[in-house]
Amino acid sequence: MIAFVLRRLIQAVIVMIAVAFIAFLLFQYVGDPVVFLLGQDAKPEQIRELRAALGLDQPFFVQFWHFLVNAAQGEFGLSLRQGAKVSRLIGERFPATLELALVAAVLALFIGIPMGVYTALRRGTFMSQVFMTVSLLGVSLPTFLIGILLILVFAVTLGWFPSFGRGETVKFGWWTSGLFSADGWQHIVLPAVTLAIFQLTLIMRLVRAEMLEVLRTDYIKFARARGLSNRAIHFGHALKNTLVPVMTITGLQLGGLIAFAIITESVFQWPGMGLLFIQAVTFADIPVMAAYLCLIALIFVVINLVVDMLYFVVDPRLRVGKAGGH
Numbered sequence: 001m002i003a004f005v006l007r008r009l010i011q012a013v014i015v016m017i018a019v020a021f022i023a024f025l026l027f028q029y030v031g032d033p034v035v036f037l038l039g040q041d042a043k044p045e046q047i048r049e050l051r052a053a054l055g056l057d058q059p060f061f062v063q064f065w066h067f068l069v070n071a072a073q074g075e076f077g078l079s080l081r082q083g084a085k086v087s088r089l090i091g092e093r094f095p096a097t098l099e100l101a102l103v104a105a106v107l108a109l110f111i112g113i114p115m116g117v118y119t120a121l122r123r124g125t126f127m128s129q130v131f132m133t134v135s136l137l138g139v140s141l142p143t144f145l146i147g148i149l150l151i152l153v154f155a156v157t158l159g160w161f162p163s164f165g166r167g168e169t170v171k172f173g174w175w176t177s178g179l180f181s182a183d184g185w186q187h188i189v190l191p192a193v194t195l196a197i198f199q200l201t202l203i204m205r206l207v208r209a210e211m212l213e214v215l216r217t218d219y220i221k222f223a224r225a226r227g228l229s230n231r232a233i234h235f236g237h238a239l240k241n242t243l244v245p246v247m248t249i250t251g252l253q254l255g256g257l258i259a260f261a262i263i264t265e266s267v268f269q270w271p272g273m274g275l276l277f278i279q280a281v282t283f284a285d286i287p288v289m290a291a292y293l294c295l296i297a298l299i300f301v302v303i304n305l306v307v308d309m310l311y312f313v314v315d316p317r318l319r320v321g322k323a324g325g326h
Contacts, residue, residue: 008308012301017068019297023290024067028060076291081283086291089276094295095176096166097265097272101257103179103192108199109250113243115200116207120215121234131204138201147194147267154190161190164269191268195261199253206249210242251307255300 051057058066070076076086115135119128138146155163167187170180178184214220215238223233262274269275273292280288 005305005309008305012305015301016294016297020068020071020294021064023071023293024064026286026290026293027063027067071294076294077287079280079285079288081280081285081288086287089288090273090291090295091174093271093273093276096178096270097258097261097274099177099179100188100191100195100261100264100270100272101254103188104196104199104257105250105254107192107196108203108253111196112200112203113207113246116204117211117234117239119204120208120211135201135204138197139205141197143194143198143263144267146197147191147264150190150194151267162187163190166271191264191270194267195257195264199257202253203246203250207242207246210245211238214238214241247310248307251303251310252300255296255303258299259296 048057074087078084079086079089082089115131119131122128151163154160165187166184167178168181168183169176169178170184178188220233220238258273260274261270261272262278264270265272265274266278273295276288277292279285280292
């Protein structure tokens with residue numbers, strides 16, 4: 001287990017260095033931060049002084065080393081658009097994005113898994129066909145269109161939920177949360193549902209496919225021959241083995257929810273990192289773009305490491321393979 005974790009940690013470090021290098025290239029090839037800070041009318045002497053102060057007159061790999069050291073400490077300089085520290089901007093926006101992604105993930109899991117089990121065990125029934133049709137729509141429709149339709153129906157027509165913003169939040173030190181107020185829950189419903197629909201349909205189809213595959217295996221046939229009830233077979237044996245690959249996909253999808261909440265946050269004006277990144281791209285705010293890229297990569301690396309460890313613990317075949325030298 002220790003060797004397994006060490007290998008994964010080494011891989012994670014290599015991935016993060018590669019991502020940091022890509023993020024660093026943004027500073028080299030996407031505009032000049034000195035021009036952004038001083039403007040087009042700056043004098044040559046001012047430009048030289050600022051480049052020296054920022055360390056931009058040093059060799060390429062020296063600059064990259066300084067970038068790595070600062071990035072490891074969570075420092076990416078100042079935002080070219082807002083003039084504030086990037087770490088502070090990310091810290092203010094990250095709670096909103098994480099909260100939205102977690103609520104969407106819970107919705108996708110607690111709805112997608114039962115729907116997948118139902119469609120696998122009740123193939124051909126009317127509700128099963130309805131679920132499959134809904135899942136096809138969820139996979140096919142783009143996220144921004146789903147968000148706009150939800151706003152049109154539930155915010156504009158019915159007036160049940162607000163159409164934008166995060167609502168009232170509660171502060172816990174530097175962390176903020178809208179899950180401790182009724183207004184916060186009202187604001188998070190529509191964006192969370194919008195973000196969860198694609199993941200929900202993906203999980204439902206994955207659970208259905210894995211469940212059908214497991215139900216055809218020999219050990220399920222032996223369980224039936226032993227006289228076990230359908231409930232014990234379906235939920236005690238089949239579902240348990242079905243959830244092993246589902247756990248892997250779900251873990252990676254959580255990273256995807258955080259990374260790709262950009263469209264949902266833009267549609268609902270949700271004050272998260274995705275909206276901050278869109279604004280940074282619009283204004284070529286390179287430090288914010290680089291910080292967002294590194295943070296998302298770190299989230300994926302951490303989640304992937306945790307999922308690998310859980311998979312190693314849950315699936316005994318991996319431990320047997322290691323012990324047997326295969």
